[in-house]
Amino acid sequence: MTRATPSDNRNQNCRHFSLPDAELFYWPAYLTAPAADLLQQQLSRELHWQTASIRIYGREVAIPRRQVWMGEPHCRYRYSGTDFLPEPWHPRLRELASQISQALQHPFNCVLLNQYADGQDHMGWHADDEPELGLAPQIASLSLGQSRRFDLKHRQLECQLQLLLQHGSLLLMAGTCQQYWQHRLPKQAQAKAERINLTFRYIAPK
Amino acid sequence: MTRATPSDNRNQNCRHFSLPDAELFYWPAYLTAPAADLLQQQLSRELHWQTASIRIYGREVAIPRRQVWMGEPHCRYRYSGTDFLPEPWHPRLRELASQISQALQHPFNCVLLNQYADGQDHMGWHADDEPELGLAPQIASLSLGQSRRFDLKHRQLECQLQLLLQHGSLLLMAGTCQQYWQHRLPKQAQAKAERINLTFRYIAPK
Numbered sequence: 001m002t003r004a005t006p007s008d009n010r011n012q013n014c015r016h017f018s019l020p021d022a023e024l025f026y027w028p029a030y031l032t033a034p035a036a037d038l039l040q041q042q043l044s045r046e047l048h049w050q051t052a053s054i055r056i057y058g059r060e061v062a063i064p065r066r067q068v069w070m071g072e073p074h075c076r077y078r079y080s081g082t083d084f085l086p087e088p089w090h091p092r093l094r095e096l097a098s099q100i101s102q103a104l105q106h107p108f109n110c111v112l113l114n115q116y117a118d119g120q121d122h123m124g125w126h127a128d129d130e131p132e133l134g135l136a137p138q139i140a141s142l143s144l145g146q147s148r149r150f151d152l153k154h155r156q157l158e159c160q161l162q163l164l165l166q167h168g169s170l171l172l173m174a175g176t177c178q179q180y181w182q183h184r185l186p187k188q189a190q191a192k193a194e195r196i197n198l199t200f201r202y203i204a205p206k
Numbered sequence: 207m208t209r210a211t212p213s214d215n216r217n218q219n220c221r222h223f224s225l226p227d228a229e230l231f232y233w234p235a236y237l238t239a240p241a242a243d244l245l246q247q248q249l250s251r252e253l254h255w256q257t258a259s260i261r262i263y264g265r266e267v268a269i270p271r272r273q274v275w276m277g278e279p280h281c282r283y284r285y286s287g288t289d290f291l292p293e294p295w296h297p298r299l300r301e302l303a304s305q306i307s308q309a310l311q312h313p314f315n316c317v318l319l320n321q322y323a324d325g326q327d328h329m330g331w332h333a334d335d336e337p338e339l340g341l342a343p344q345i346a347s348l349s350l351g352q353s354r355r356f357d358l359k360h361r362q363l364e365c366q367l368q369l370l371l372q373h374g375s376l377l378l379m380a381g382t383c384q385q386y387w388q389h390r391l392p393k394q395a396q397a398k399a400e401r402i403n404l405t406f407r408y409i410a411p412k
Binding site for chain 1 (some may be wrong): 221222223224225226363364365366367368369370372
């Protein structure tokens with residue numbers, strides 16, 4: 001079992017944030033830089049990136065990023081009024097999901113990929129709290145490319161955490177993070193390059 | 207021993223933040239609102255608030271807040287090139303230092319009080335890491351009056367935490383917080399009223 005514990009804070013390889021109602025674990029170099037470089041290039045080239053639209057107050061609005069929803073066939077995902085059917089696994093991502101499941105001792109069977117062309121692309125405040133993810137879902141978030149600021153805020157308590165998600169890093173959002181906290185990827189004018197983010201999740205078969 | 211532990215996060219009375227290289231404990235209502243009201247009025251009226259100057263790059267600059275340094279006679283304090291001799295204890299503050307020492311099971315024998323007239327008064331990034339405070343000092347910070355945002359950032363890791371310090375609240379900065387993190391009270395245009403902050407410390411007798 002490789003799950004991090006608070007004592008891992010002295011281990012340069014893991015940073016643990018134990019917050020009211022949330023546990024975060026951050027590995028700044030989960031992938032080596034060359035492995036992260038290769039993965040980013042492969043995903044950027046080989047996936048069918050979609051500019052999805054969502055319905056906001058009855059209007060169809062293109063979201064400010066491109067995305068792919070992928071995983072086991074039963075992993076349907078409903079997000080802002082739209083049903084997403086999963087693309088079948090890209091072999092490299094099936095392998096990566098399996099490696100991360102093994103490392104964190106937690107199953108992951110689907111992944112939402114988001115591609116941010118530059119600092120204008122972003123994602124607003126939200127939580128990964130769709131019912132199909134179950135109670136207290138664990139979300140494993142792998143970052144490739146441009147470092148971007150990542151904000152978390154508690155829904156009731158007045159506190160906010162800002163992290164920098166680096167190329168090759170893995171962030172595990174655990175505990176009741178999705179229930180009590182929201183997160184976002186804000187716009188960043190100075191961010192000029194592409195970031196790809198993979199959030200691995202688990203949806204139980206029916 | 208009333209020291210909070212991680213399990214206290216389910217206790218509405220204490221919020222625990224276990225961060226890389228720092229432990230924070232926040233009690234939003236350490237004092238009842240009426241007790242905090244009375245204390246604020248008394249301190250605002252009865253203390254000898256000083257507009258201190260500090261030397262920055264050889265120039266004398268008035269700091270954007272008023273302050274009082276108070277405690278046991280041996281508690282001299284050197285800050286930005288200036289030596290501060292402590293005022294003798296105000297009876298109410300001697301009593302409060304004793305109560306907080308008892309509650310946190312840690313001695314506090316001096317206190318730096320800062321009075322912020324409104325959101326224009328502030329304090330920049332710094333740590334309470336003066337040598338006389340020793341290694342890994344525990345700082346107990348009591349807030350009265352206007353709620354203000356309080357920021358902490360790690361000196362090396364790219365992460366930052368923002369809290370709201372409320373009327374009557376107590377924040378304990380513990381672990382190696384002063385060694386690895388800095389904190390500040392930023393300007394806040396919308397803050398219109400006075401805040402008084404008391405940071406209790408311990409200086410060992412020579």
